[in-house]
Amino acid sequence: xxxxxxxxxxxxxxxxxxxxxxxxxxxxxxxxxxxxxxxxxxxxxxxxxxxxxxxxxxxxxxxxxxxxxxxxxxxxxxxxxxxxxxxxxxxxxxxxxxxxxxxxxxxxxxxxxxxxxxxxxxxxxxxxxxxxxxxxxxxxxxxxxxxxxxxxxxxxxxxxxxxxxxxxxxxxxxxxxxxxxxxxxxxxxxxxxxxxxxxxxxxxxxxxxxxxxxxxxxxxxxxxxxxxxxxxxxx
Amino acid sequence: xxxxxxxxxxxxxxxxxxxxxxxxxxxxxxxxxxxxxxxxxxxxxxxxxxxxxxxxxxxxxxxxxxxxxxxxxxxxxxxxxxxxxxxxxxxxxxxxxxxxxxxxxxxxxxxxxxxxxxxxxxxxxxxxxxxxxxxxxxxxxxxxxxxxxxxxxxxxxxxxxxxxxxxxxxxxxxxxxxxxxxxxxxxxxxxxxxxxxxxxxxxxxxxxxxxxxxxxxxxxxxxxxxxxxxxxxxxxxxxxxxxxxxxxxxxxxxxxxxxxxxxxxxxxxxxxxxxxxxxxxxxxxxxxxxxxxxxxxxxxxxxxxxxxxxxxxxxxxxxxxxxxxxxxxxxxxxxxxxxxxxxxxxxxxxxxxxxxxxxxxxxxxxxxxxxxxxxxxxxxxxxxxxxxxxxxxxxxxxxxxxxxxxxxxxxxxxxxxxxxxxxxxxxxxxxxxxxxxxxxxxxxxxxxxxxxxxxxxxxxxxxxxxxxxxxxxxxxxxxxxxxxxxxxxxxxxxxxxxxxxxxxxxxxxxxxxxxxxxxxxxxxxxxxxxxxx
Numbered sequence: 001x002x003x004x005x006x007x008x009x010x011x012x013x014x015x016x017x018x019x020x021x022x023x024x025x026x027x028x029x030x031x032x033x034x035x036x037x038x039x040x041x042x043x044x045x046x047x048x049x050x051x052x053x054x055x056x057x058x059x060x061x062x063x064x065x066x067x068x069x070x071x072x073x074x075x076x077x078x079x080x081x082x083x084x085x086x087x088x089x090x091x092x093x094x095x096x097x098x099x100x101x102x103x104x105x106x107x108x109x110x111x112x113x114x115x116x117x118x119x120x121x122x123x124x125x126x127x128x129x130x131x132x133x134x135x136x137x138x139x140x141x142x143x144x145x146x147x148x149x150x151x152x153x154x155x156x157x158x159x160x161x162x163x164x165x166x167x168x169x170x171x172x173x174x175x176x177x178x179x180x181x182x183x184x185x186x187x188x189x190x191x192x193x194x195x196x197x198x199x200x201x202x203x204x205x206x207x208x209x210x211x212x213x214x215x216x217x218x219x220x221x222x223x224x225x226x227x228x229x230x231x232x233x234x235x
Numbered sequence: 236x237x238x239x240x241x242x243x244x245x246x247x248x249x250x251x252x253x254x255x256x257x258x259x260x261x262x263x264x265x266x267x268x269x270x271x272x273x274x275x276x277x278x279x280x281x282x283x284x285x286x287x288x289x290x291x292x293x294x295x296x297x298x299x300x301x302x303x304x305x306x307x308x309x310x311x312x313x314x315x316x317x318x319x320x321x322x323x324x325x326x327x328x329x330x331x332x333x334x335x336x337x338x339x340x341x342x343x344x345x346x347x348x349x350x351x352x353x354x355x356x357x358x359x360x361x362x363x364x365x366x367x368x369x370x371x372x373x374x375x376x377x378x379x380x381x382x383x384x385x386x387x388x389x390x391x392x393x394x395x396x397x398x399x400x401x402x403x404x405x406x407x408x409x410x411x412x413x414x415x416x417x418x419x420x421x422x423x424x425x426x427x428x429x430x431x432x433x434x435x436x437x438x439x440x441x442x443x444x445x446x447x448x449x450x451x452x453x454x455x456x457x458x459x460x461x462x463x464x465x466x467x468x469x470x471x472x473x474x475x476x477x478x479x480x481x482x483x484x485x486x487x488x489x490x491x492x493x494x495x496x497x498x499x500x501x502x503x504x505x506x507x508x509x510x511x512x513x514x515x516x517x518x519x520x521x522x523x524x525x526x527x528x529x530x531x532x533x534x535x536x537x538x539x540x541x542x543x544x545x546x547x548x549x550x551x552x553x554x555x556x557x558x559x560x561x562x563x564x565x566x567x568x569x570x571x572x573x574x575x576x577x578x579x580x581x582x583x584x585x586x587x588x589x590x591x592x593x594x595x596x597x598x599x600x601x602x603x604x605x606x607x608x609x610x611x612x613x614x615x616x617x618x619x620x621x622x623x624x625x626x627x628x629x630x631x632x633x634x635x636x637x638x639x640x641x642x643x644x645x646x647x648x649x650x651x652x653x654x655x656x657x658x659x660x661x662x663x664x665x666x667x668x669x670x671x672x673x674x675x676x677x678x679x680x681x682x683x684x685x686x687x688x689x690x691x692x693x694x695x696x697x698x699x700x701x702x703x704x705x706x707x708x709x710x711x712x713x714x715x716x717x718x719x720x721x722x723x724x725x726x727x728x729x730x731x732x733x734x735x736x737x738x739x740x741x742x743x744x745x746x747x748x749x750x751x752x753x754x755x756x757x758x759x760x761x762x763x764x765x766x767x768x
Binding site: 045048049050052069070071072073074078080082084085086088089091092093096097098099100101102103104105106109110113114123124125126127128 | 518519520521522524525526527528529530532533534536537540541544545616617619620622623624625626627766767
């Protein structure tokens with residue numbers, strides 16, 4: 001589903017991501033963990049075509065993000081760490097805009113908005129301007145927007161930040177639904193307990209380099225993910 | 236603490252002069268000096284020159300009549316008017332809507348310091364506009380009629396009093412706008428409407444003032460006496476400019492007392508206005524059938540939504556939408572008289588310039604539309620939304636271009652058709668007036684978007700930065716004025732050699748060629764630049 005091969009991204013003289021390779025297969029929830037500034041966001045942004053890599057290749061279902069970004073972007077959805085939405089639109093207008101861009105038929109978008117907005121208890125707020133939303137509400141709108149076109153691959157940067165417990169639970173359920181339907185999830189998080197319980201596979205990045213990856217059992221063995229992570233960070 | 240905040244505010248205002256947002260590096264000293272020099276030339280030579288010539292025409296006659304105070308009164312009032320006019324549009328957002336409100340309010344900073352630092356921005360904006368009138372007026376007065384040290388000190392004190400008074404009025408107006416806008420639903424449109432009424436009043440008084448000044452110069456002594464007896468405050472205001480200590484004291488008190496009241500008003504209301512949530516009136520969502528559109532139409536609608544959501548954006552970058560039709564209607568009413576006057580003034584040979592001058596005038600009006608220039612910068616941090624969506628960067632840019640083309644070419648077509656209806660000449664010439672006008676509007680749209688892509692600034696705390704203070708908008712505005720001159724002036728010298736049809740056809744062809752070149756750049760390198768922002 002998502003193949004990252006020898007990804008390198010350099011800012012000035014600093015290597016933000018250094019020769020990173022990862023493969024995310026259909027049906028997998030892949031967690032991406034690392035300390036602040038380790039290169040998680042840079043990697044995720046490169047995967048969705050926001051940043052151009054300085055080296056390496058990223059493919060979505062075999063299509064290169066570098067050479068055919070539009071085809072890749074049609075298959076995926078991205079939720080950034082900070083939900084930067086258009087303040088000048090209402091929630092419903094924002095969702096309709098996203099649906100237009102992804103070419104979601106009118107009937108389907110109506111149904112999905114009704115369904116997801118009800119799940120996240122956002123229906124009553126859809127006519128309000130996004131500027132009036134709280135951080136959590138913006139995050140919920142971002143999630144609904146990401147699910148609008150039923151993407152095969154969802155890339156999320158710290159998706160649980162700002163969500164209330166119910167919404168966090170819902171999101172986890174929805175992530176599972178995507179994977180059961182043959183899709184894949186690649187997301188970064190600092191909440192190691194969530195990663196441990198939710199992810200099929202996990203990758204740990206430190207100073208731009210991948211230091212461990214594999215199934216949850218392979219990475220943590222008999223320890224907790226937190227212990228392994230702290231141990232690796234200390235090395 | 237206050238010094239820190241003032242420094243932060245000054246850094247925000249002058250950030251573009253010291254820091255290149257494109258390269259994320261500090262500018263070289265030479266580059267900073269050059270930018271300041273260009274700004275100074277613009278303010279002093281171009282704008283200062285206009286008001287300097289007005290001051291020069293008033294100074295000697297009034298001084299000769301022993302009415303030096305009246306000189307200061309007239310120019311002082313004009314500078315107050317311009318200062319308030321210049322800063323009123325930005326006072327509300329500058330004072331209350333900065334994006335770092337929450338950050339600053341969460342820190343242990345006394346509220347009065349935050350207000351004071353915001354007032355600095357408003358003060359500097361007002362000072363800049365007032366000084367544009369008063370500084371040349373003072374220099375001309377000091378040079379043409381030397382007045383000694385007290386006179387010089389009085390003039391400087393008058394400038395300070397005027398700038399403080401402008402700050403005071405701007406704050407009151409900004410507070411009023413804040414109070415009203417909290418109760419409005421279509422805030423941006425109502426703000427635009429109110430501003431346009433203000434603008435209309437400004438130009439009405441401006442044109443009336445010309446007649447008034449001429450009348451005043453003819454009967455200076457009589458009017459001087461009338462003003463002195465009927466409005467003694469204005470006499471005191473003028474005398475302050477001459478350096479009269481008692482008048483200076485009275486003027487200072489007249490500003491300081493209401494100033495203290497305004498300060499108290501701001502201190503009491505700032506927190507509630509700055510932290511008022513947007514859209515306080517909540518209406519529950521009622522499901523309606525959603526229409527689907529093509530991705531490009533969705534992007535275009537997004538541009539329209541951005542444009543119409545901000546009164547600042549509409550007022551600063553979209554006035555041509557109104558001025559072109561108004562100009563067209565005025566031409567239909569007064570066009571024949573204007574053509575006759577111009578024909579008489581230009582003579583039989585240069586009379587052929589009228590269609591070209593009409594085209595240049597239309598360019599001046601359409602230059603008020605430069606919404607494409609700040610459109611890239613206005614994406615701000617939300618640029619990642621479009622960058623992550625499956626749309627080609629060129630589609631996003633094309634939507635920005637279409638916004639300006641739609642809002643410029645429609646009104647331009649009407650204005651140019653009105654011009655074509657009143658100018659003398661055959662059908663070919665009339666068609667060429669319309670064609671050249673439209674080609675100019677199209678060229679400016681492409682040119683403005685090119686500037687927007689080449690000079691982006693995505694890191695701003697107030698939307699006024701990209702809309703009013705960005706390099707792309709400055710170059711777009713002054714570049715389009717130069718472009719209007721470039722269209723109108725050469726033909727004044729070339730009209731002896733060929734007719735206006737050939738000249739306007741050449742203008743149209745050159746515009747088309749320039750559009751073609753710029754569009755090619757936008758589709759390729761421009762789109763790549765946008766994608767990598």
